[in-house]
Amino acid sequence: MGEVEPTMNAPEGEIRSVEELLRRYAAGERDFEQVRLSQADLHNAILHGIDLSEAILNEANLSRTDLRGADFSWADLSQANLCGADLRGAIFTRADLTGANLRRANLLKADLSLAKLDNADLSEAILPDGMLQEASESASENPSESQTSTRLKLYYHPISANARRVWIALFEKGLSFELKRLELNGDQFQPEFVALNPFHHIPVLDDNGFIVVESLAILDYLEDKVPEPALMPRDPKSRSIVRMVEFLTANELLPHTKPLTRQMMGLAEEDEATIDRAKQQVATVLQFFEAQLGDSPYFGSDSLTLADIVAGTAVLWLPHMGVPLEDYPRVKAWCDRLCERDSWKQTQPSLAEIEAFKSQMKTLLSRDR
Numbered sequence: 001m002g003e004v005e006p007t008m009n010a011p012e013g014e015i016r017s018v019e020e021l022l023r024r025y026a027a028g029e030r031d032f033e034q035v036r037l038s039q040a041d042l043h044n045a046i047l048h049g050i051d052l053s054e055a056i057l058n059e060a061n062l063s064r065t066d067l068r069g070a071d072f073s074w075a076d077l078s079q080a081n082l083c084g085a086d087l088r089g090a091i092f093t094r095a096d097l098t099g100a101n102l103r104r105a106n107l108l109k110a111d112l113s114l115a116k117l118d119n120a121d122l123s124e125a126i127l128p129d130g131m132l133q134e135a136s137e138s139a140s141e142n143p144s145e146s147q148t149s150t151r152l153k154l155y156y157h158p159i160s161a162n163a164r165r166v167w168i169a170l171f172e173k174g175l176s177f178e179l180k181r182l183e184l185n186g187d188q189f190q191p192e193f194v195a196l197n198p199f200h201h202i203p204v205l206d207d208n209g210f211i212v213v214e215s216l217a218i219l220d221y222l223e224d225k226v227p228e229p230a231l232m233p234r235d236p237k238s239r240s241i242v243r244m245v246e247f248l249t250a251n252e253l254l255p256h257t258k259p260l261t262r263q264m265m266g267l268a269e270e271d272e273a274t275i276d277r278a279k280q281q282v283a284t285v286l287q288f289f290e291a292q293l294g295d296s297p298y299f300g301s302d303s304l305t306l307a308d309i310v311a312g313t314a315v316l317w318l319p320h321m322g323v324p325l326e327d328y329p330r331v332k333a334w335c336d337r338l339c340e341r342d343s344w345k346q347t348q349p350s351l352a353e354i355e356a357f358k359s360q361m362k363t364l365l366s367r368d369r
């Protein structure tokens, strides 16, 4: 979080820096009306329920910030970066969002009445119901637009590695899509979602009413539907490597990481023997991957494949789970290569998101025991 210029002649009690705002928020204060923090860097911060009405936050960096239920009425957010921010239920009445970056922001149930949105980027944002309707109405006036921009919907959560597979593939394919975020502490059991996936799992892809569940099936569907750029090689041996790595990740790696995940999230004390067994299994998979990669930059190909997406989204969690990758130099270099791609950068969960997810994870993992 960066320092901002102290406000000249600031009246007593006025917030002078990002650090001060965060400190006072952490101490329980919520009322920060008329704060002046142009160009403030608050990305990834957790500030839900904060009152920033009439605040001056033009050009501020609020990307991926948790601002659920925040009040921004009359605030100046012009040119602010709210990319990926959680703005569910936030109030923007008469706020100035001119030129703001609201890409991938979650605006579900937000109030944007009388807000200025000229030149704001709302692509891939989750819009409030009314606005969604307006957007699709205006899209249907332009059929070519509506075909590409409102057809694919991905039900996801930013921490879900299974959903991230599809999210990355959508970016790699250069497709337009709409994100539908679900909180996994109950949204997945809502009748509307269970009607889409009776197994209450994300990801789900909705292609203009055609529903695909199971991430690997969704990836195959996208590959068949949009063959270029290809994420599946053509020759049988390379294809078998891709499939092998996909299935090994799903069947031999992920199920065995559950005790490590519980430990990483601080959710449970796992006994040493269970952790050792899990680490041994993970090591076997990593050794196999190391050999399989050989001198190839990607699994079974010189360019990215579905195997890289499926295995990469899982393997990248391992260092956080106490499994360093240093003993597997090819796997390590491959991970670094993946992380340099835009599709990976754009779907990288923030620390704040991971933190906020812990309570949802607790419920999910305790159910799996």
Ligand SMILES: N[C@@H](CCC(=O)N[C@@H](CS)C(=O)NCC(=O)O)C(=O)O
Binding pocket: 160, 161, 162, 163, 184, 188, 200, 201, 202, 203, 213, 214, 215, 216, 364
């Ligand atoms: N085999 C499924 C697994 C999907 C899955 O386990 N999704 C988790 C999130 S990573 C989920 O939705 N859990 C919610 C629940 O189990 O209720 C796939 O690959 O799509």
